[in-house]
Amino acid sequence: MNLILLGPPGSGKGTQAKLLSQHFQLNHISSGELLRQEVVQNTPKGKLIAQIMNQGELVPFDTVLDLILKQINTSPNGFILDGTPRDLSQAEHMDWFFNQNHIHLDTVIYYQLDDPTALKRLANRAREENRSDDTPQIHRERLRIYHQKTQPVIDYYQKQHKLVTIDARPDIDTIFANTLKLIPSK
Ligand code: AMP
Helix, strand or coil: CCEEEECCCCCCHHHHHHHHHHHHCCEEEEHHHHHHHHHHHCCHHHHHHHHHHCCCCCCCHHHHHHHHHHHHCCCCCCEEEECCCCCHHHHHHHHHHHHHCCCCCCEEEEEECCHHHHHHHHHHHHHHCCCCCCCHHHHHHHHHHHHHHHHHHHHHHHHCCCEEEEECCCCHHHHHHHHHHHCCCC
């Protein structure tokens, strides 16, 4: 089974991706996490990525693609793509790649959350973890970019009849139970 998870920063899609990957034995591919791993290597490329991430902007897609394709190609049971696609051109590119490689995308799960709740959660997470891209100003910028660029991706998958929408306001266990109900059984 191959899934894509969409939702604003703070929607908890990373947490749900972890739970789903354990439940269905899928490879959890988080583009943000893969990029953060590049950053800690402190290579020239890593430093460039850090600069972009610290402004809440999108990293050039060829860099992201390199990292996620390696993972997709080593996912025998299927994958959960978390954090990609971030805009329409990424979505179209992923479709093209899936077609070329006879990969079937089963479902796109959209975790819907309002901005005030997303901002509150991001502020809490910034206190708990120590992510360098976690300041209130960057949170607002990431949400702005999300609305501008990622929101159209939701309509794109809706038109393909791949999208299921989940309310991301309740607690983690409730969201997970609701997610399982909406995933077509295999
Ligand atoms: P995330 O952990 O998914 O919230 O991503 C953290 C940051 O990584 C984002 O704010 C972007 O700067 C970068 N990023 C993650 N995925 C992508 C992507 N598919 N395309 C471009 N930038 C990305």
